[in-house]
Amino acid sequence: MRAFDFAPLLRTSIGFENLNRLVDFATRGEGEAYPPYNIEKVSDDAYRISMATAGFRRDELDITAQDNVLIVTGRALDAAEGEGREFLHRGIAKRAFERRFQLADTIKVTGASYNDGLLDIQLVREVPEHKKPRTIQIDGQINGGIQPQAIGAVSDRQAA
Structure with missing residues (x-):
């Protein structure tokens, strides 16, 4: 369940x-596991997604990043290419796909390349300045140099 x-x-x-x-x-x-992909950590703040998209041309692939989601879409446009070709065995899958990757708020897509049937998408972690860790100095002063005041408590016997 x-x-x-x-x-x-x-x-x-x-x-x-x-x-x-x-x-x-x-x-x-x-x-579905099509197309297969790798996610690599290239450096401390850089990543790469490599997708095996054999048989696809650049114009058949689309990459969209929106609302912390990276969407890679492949659409097979082989109607004209298939004319006059007879396949005895078709082992290279070329079917339409859509693969989604959930990205953290600090991950940005910086580029993509396509070479030898592999689609490589470069990502980088960009942490905004206000979210970066910062060191707080300890100077021994409390409340900016103002010492706390003791508040006098009145007991029940004194009030009576």
């Missing part, structure tokens, strides 16, 4: 729509 009911959590959560989408994406599973 792979069905989970997240309705109680969704009723009380605000601003977690992306998390809800990630959970939904992870629980539905991968239906």
Whole structure:
């Protein structure tokens, strides 16, 4: 059983729509493994997705990045190419596909290249300045140099 009911959590959560989408994406599973792909970490802040798209031309592939989702689409336009050709065995699959990758907020697509049947998509992590970790100096002062004041407590005996 792979069905989970997240309705109680969704009723009380605000601003977690992306998390809800990630959970939904992870629980539905991968239906198809075509085309095969690799995800490589090239350096600390650089990544590469390599997809085996043998048989496709550049104009048959489309890459779209929108709302933290990278969508790679391939559409076979081989109607004119197939004329006059008779295949005894067709082992190189060339069927339409759509592959989606969920990206973090800090991951940006910087480019793509197509060479020898491999589609390479370059990604980089760009952390905004306000989200980068920063060191806080400890100078021994509390509240910017203002010492806390003790508040006098009145006991029940003194009040009577």
